[in-house]
Amino acid sequence: MNSLAARMPRVSEWLTRVRPDVLCVQETKLSDAAFPLAELEQLGYAAATHGDGRYNGVAILSRVGLERVDRGFAGEPGFPELERRAIAATCAGVRVWSIYAPNGRSLESPHLVYKLAWLRALRAALEHELAITDGLAVCGDFNVAPNEEDVWDPAAFAGSTHVSPAEREAISELLGLGLTDVQPRALKGAPFTYWDYRAGMFHRGCGMRIDLMLLDRALASRVQDAYIDRDARKGAKPSDHAPVVVELKPA
């Protein structure tokens, strides 16, 4: 989102047009008290929120129910304080997680150590979740491009975060739990989900696929379509990310 408050006109239009059952958002930059619950309710959506105002912040919006909300997860590390990076809820029988992995900043940064520890702890929490859940979707900004084709120019990322072997291994470890990294169709251009605001990166096609939908076997077998709504990155006051949409066949 890069601030849900700043993005509400775009989010409102998008929810009205696309009408997803569930929308996972990250980087809301909103405290729970400031969340635009009334405006979302008018659109038919309830929200489970986990934010503290200035940085981070995650939420799940749903028009098909929102039960068993959990904020954060057991064993989640902080830096050093806990940050608002994960929320889970059950929506129409599907266990949904909205997550926002730490950025990492640079290969030498203690923030990268934190990012890797956070992803390891996420794996442990999801392993437990999978043992008691049938129908799990882990959605969000993982801040990792899992494969070479997930960045516009692998050479440009030499020495950068988001593509390092350790970060990619952390994603592989998540997939090793039995989760599928759903590969979305690109409606136009390459299948990227994020483009930096600077330097005309979007218009030059210089993006990354760092926003992932990891589905367990029960849900992966029901995928009917998956795409990136690249057009949502255009126009006035866009987020720097585009929505990833997954459509499931009825159970």
Add this chain to the structure above:
DNA sequence: ATGTCGTGGACGCCACGA
């Protein structure tokens, strides 16, 4: 690619995070 955003705190700008 380092060219833009958004935030809060203290002011019409800066520091920070991405």
